[in-house]
Amino acid sequence: MAQEPKDVLVRMNEDLQRALEKAPEDRHWVMVIDLRKCVGCHACTIACVAENKLPPGVVYRPVLEKETGTYPNVTRSFLPRPCMQCDNPSCTPVCPVSATYKNAEGVVVVDYDECIGCRACLVACPYGARTSDFGYTYTEELPVLDGAIVGREAADDYECAANYEYGKEWAREGHRGSPIGNARKCHFCLHRIHEGELPACVTTCIGRATLYGDANDPDSLVTELIKSPNLIRLKEELGTEPRVYYMV
Amino acid sequence: MKKKTSTKLLDFKAMNNATRITLLVGLAAFFFGIFGLYTRLFVGEREVGYGSYVVWGLWVAMYLFLAGIATGSYMLAALEYIFNVPIFKGTGKAALFAGLVTMPAALASIGMDLGHMERIIKVYLQPNFFSLLAQMVWGYTLFLLVVIVTLWLAFKQKDGQPTGTFFKIVLWIGFFMSIFLSGGVGALLGVNASRPYWTVGLLSVQFPIFAFASGVSLMLIVIGWFMHFKDEEQRYHLFRWLGWVAIALSLSKIYILWAYLSQAWYSQIPDVMAPLNEILFGRYWFSFWVVQIAIGTVIPLVLHMIPKLAHNGTWAGLIGLMVLIGFAAARTNIVFPAMSVEMLDGLPNAFFGPHLSILYTPSNLEISVTAGVIGAAILAFVLGAEILAVFNKPKMEVK
Numbered sequence: 001m002a003q004e005p006k007d008v009l010v011r012m013n014e015d016l017q018r019a020l021e022k023a024p025e026d027r028h029w030v031m032v033i034d035l036r037k038c039v040g041c042h043a044c045t046i047a048c049v050a051e052n053k054l055p056p057g058v059v060y061r062p063v064l065e066k067e068t069g070t071y072p073n074v075t076r077s078f079l080p081r082p083c084m085q086c087d088n089p090s091c092t093p094v095c096p097v098s099a100t101y102k103n104a105e106g107v108v109v110v111d112y113d114e115c116i117g118c119r120a121c122l123v124a125c126p127y128g129a130r131t132s133d134f135g136y137t138y139t140e141e142l143p144v145l146d147g148a149i150v151g152r153e154a155a156d157d158y159e160c161a162a163n164y165e166y167g168k169e170w171a172r173e174g175h176r177g178s179p180i181g182n183a184r185k186c187h188f189c190l191h192r193i194h195e196g197e198l199p200a201c202v203t204t205c206i207g208r209a210t211l212y213g214d215a216n217d218p219d220s221l222v223t224e225l226i227k228s229p230n231l232i233r234l235k236e237e238l239g240t241e242p243r244v245y246y247m248v
Numbered sequence: 249m250k251k252k253t254s255t256k257l258l259d260f261k262a263m264n265n266a267t268r269i270t271l272l273v274g275l276a277a278f279f280f281g282i283f284g285l286y287t288r289l290f291v292g293e294r295e296v297g298y299g300s301y302v303v304w305g306l307w308v309a310m311y312l313f314l315a316g317i318a319t320g321s322y323m324l325a326a327l328e329y330i331f332n333v334p335i336f337k338g339t340g341k342a343a344l345f346a347g348l349v350t351m352p353a354a355l356a357s358i359g360m361d362l363g364h365m366e367r368i369i370k371v372y373l374q375p376n377f378f379s380l381l382a383q384m385v386w387g388y389t390l391f392l393l394v395v396i397v398t399l400w401l402a403f404k405q406k407d408g409q410p411t412g413t414f415f416k417i418v419l420w421i422g423f424f425m426s427i428f429l430s431g432g433v434g435a436l437l438g439v440n441a442s443r444p445y446w447t448v449g450l451l452s453v454q455f456p457i458f459a460f461a462s463g464v465s466l467m468l469i470v471i472g473w474f475m476h477f478k479d480e481e482q483r484y485h486l487f488r489w490l491g492w493v494a495i496a497l498s499l500s501k502i503y504i505l506w507a508y509l510s511q512a513w514y515s516q517i518p519d520v521m522a523p524l525n526e527i528l529f530g531r532y533w534f535s536f537w538v539v540q541i542a543i544g545t546v547i548p549l550v551l552h553m554i555p556k557l558a559h560n561g562t563w564a565g566l567i568g569l570m571v572l573i574g575f576a577a578a579r580t581n582i583v584f585p586a587m588s589v590e591m592l593d594g595l596p597n598a599f600f601g602p603h604l605s606i607l608y609t610p611s612n613l614e615i616s617v618t619a620g621v622i623g624a625a626i627l628a629f630v631l632g633a634e635i636l637a638v639f640n641k642p643k644m645e646v647k
C-alpha cells in the first residue's frame with residue numbers, strides 16, 4: 001500500500017529542524033506562496049499582526065486582492081505580500097546608519113535600536129514592504145466599561161506587552177521608544193525560527209498555500225518546489241532577486 | 249562695522265516699512281509654528297499627513313527648497329567674491345548670511361521628519377557613506393561650517409579690497425560644495441528605482457540651476473525691500489541686471505521643466521504617467537499650474553519685462569517672492585506625486601490603518617511646523633542682517 005503523503009506542515013517542520021543544525025550562513029530561507037491555493041482569507045495577515053503585536057498602520061503581510069474581467073466572467077485573485085527578503089535589496093544601501101542589513105541567514109533585518117526613522121528604506125523598497133510605526137494602539141480610542149471583567153485596560157496591557165522580534169523584548173511603553181518611530185517589516189519570524197517554529201503566517205494559512213524552508217537543503221519541500229516552471233517573482237526586472245516565489 | 253543711522257543694536261524706527269512688515273509676517277508665522285513645533289517635539293509624529301506609502305511630505309519638500317536657497321545664495325556670493333561679477337557687487341554678505349540662516353532651517357525641517365530625532369548623532373558617529381542621505385547630512389553640515397568661515401572672512405575684508413588667497417580657497421571649496429550638494433538632493437530622490445517618476449533623466453541636474461535661481465530671487469527681495477542704498481541709482485542698476493539674470497533663469501527653468509515633463513509624458517510608462525497625470529490634471533494641478541507655473545514663473549517673467557515695475561523696489565521684491573513661492577511649490581510637486589502611486593496593484597486597499605494611503609495632503613501639524621521654521625528663518629535673517637549691518641550697501645560703481 002502506498003505511503004500516506006505527509007502534511008506539508010509536518011514536512012516543513014522537519015525541514016526546519018534539519019536547517020537549524022547548520023551554521024546560519026549555510027541556510028537559505030525562501031518562501032513559496034501557491035497562489036492557486038490562496039483563498040484570500042487574510043488569516044496570515046492577522047496571524048502576523050498578532051505574533052508581532054503590530055499596531056494600527058503597521059502591516060508586514062497584507063493580502064492584495066484583484067478582480068479581473070466583467071460579469072459573468074469575473075475572477076478574483078489574491079496575492080499575499082511579505083517582505084521579499086531580496087538577495088539584492090534596494091532598502092539596505094540607502095540606510096544612513098546601516099540599521100537595516102541582510103543578516104547571516106540572508107534575512108533583511110532592522111536594528112530598532114539603531115534606526116533613526118528617516119524612512120529612506122521605505123522610499124527605496126519597490127514592493128512597499130516596509131511601514132512606519134507612528135505609535136498607535138488599537139485600543140486607545142475605546143471607552144472603558146466600568147465593571148467589565150476584561151475591559152480596555154486588559155486589552156491595552158496585551159497590546160503594550162513586549163513582542164519578541166529579532167529575539168529581543170520590545171514593549172510599547174509611552175509614545176516614543178522603539179519600535180515606535182522605526183521602519184518595520186516582515187523578518188520571516190526569525191524569533192520563531194530560532195526556537196524551531198515555522199513563521200506565523202505559514203502555520204496559520206488555511207489553504208497550506210504558504211510554504212517555507214531552506215533552499216540549501218536538497219531534501220526540503222521548498223527546494224523541490226522552486227524547481228517548478230510555474231514560478232514567478234515580483235518585479236524581477238529590477239534585479240532585486242526576491243526570495244519569495246509565487247506558484248501560478 | 250558701521251550702522252547706517254543709529255548706534256543702537258536694532259533701531260526699529262530706522263527700518264523701512266517692508267522690513268517691519270516682513271518682521272511681522274515672520275513673527276506671525278513663528279507664533280503659528282509654536283503649536284506645531286511643540287506637538288512634534290513633545291507629543292510625536294502621529295498628526296502628520298505622510299505615512300508608509302507617501303513616505304516623505306512637506307518637511308522633506310521644504311528641506312529641498314531651503315537647502316536650494318542656501319546653496320544658491322552661496323553661488324551668488326561666489327560670483328561676487330571669486331569672479332568679481334559687477335552686477336552682484338555688494339550682495340555677497342547678504343547672500344552668505346541668507347545661506348547661514350536657511351541652511352539650519354533646512355536641516356531643522358528634515359530633522360522633524362525623523363522618527364527618532366535624538367538619534368541623528370548616529371549619522372555622524374556611524375555613517376554609511378554609501379547612503380546619499382548620510383552624504384547629504386555630512387555634506388550640508390560641512391557646508392554650514394564653510395558658510396560660517398566665508399561670512400567671517402567676508403566681514404574681515406574691507407570693501408573694495410582684493411580677496412585674499414585663503415578667502416578665495418574657502419570660496420572655491422564652498423562654490424563646488426554648493427553645486428554638488430544642490431544636485432545631490434536631486435540624486436537623493438533619483439536613485440530610487442522604486443519610484444519611476446524620479447528616475448526620468450534630468451531630475452538631479454535641474455536642482456543646481458533651480459538653487460541658483462532661488463538665490464537670485466532672494467537677492468531681489470533683499471535689494472528691493474531691505475537694502476539701504478546711499479544712492480538710488482545703484483539700486484536701479486542692480487535691478488536692471490538682476491532682472492535680466494532672472495529672466496534668463498526663468499527661461500531655462502521653463503526649458504528644463506518642459507524637457508523633463510515631456511520626456512516623462514512621451515515615455516508613456518504607467519508608473520511615470522500616474523504621477524504626471526496627478527500633477528497636470530489631478531490632485532496637484534493647482535499647485536502646478538497656478539502656483540508653480542503662473543505665480544512662480546509666468547507672472548514674474550511678464551513683470552520683469554515691464555521696466556517700470558521691474559526697477560521698482562517693492563515690485564522687484566514681490567517678483568522675487570513670487571518666484572520663491574513657485575520654487576516651494578515645485579519642490580512639493582517633485583516629492584509628493586511620485587509617491588502617490590500604488591507600489592503594487594491594490595496595495596493601498598489591502599490593509600487599512602492610519603498613514604496607509606497614497607493620497608497626501610499636508611496636515612495642520614506639518615503646515616504649522618513649516619510656518620514655524622520659515623518664520624524663525626525670516627526673523628533670524630532680517631534681525632541678524634540689521635544687527636550685522638549686512639543690508640548696508642556700500643557706494644560703488646556698477647557698470
Ligand code: SF4
Binds near residue numbers: 082185
Ligand atoms: S522587499 Fe523591500 S524591504 Fe524587503 S528586502 Fe526587498 S527591498 Fe528590502
Ligand code: SF4
Binds near residue numbers: 097100110118183
Ligand atoms: S528608517 Fe531606519 S532602517 Fe530605514 S533607512 Fe532610515 S535609519 Fe535605516
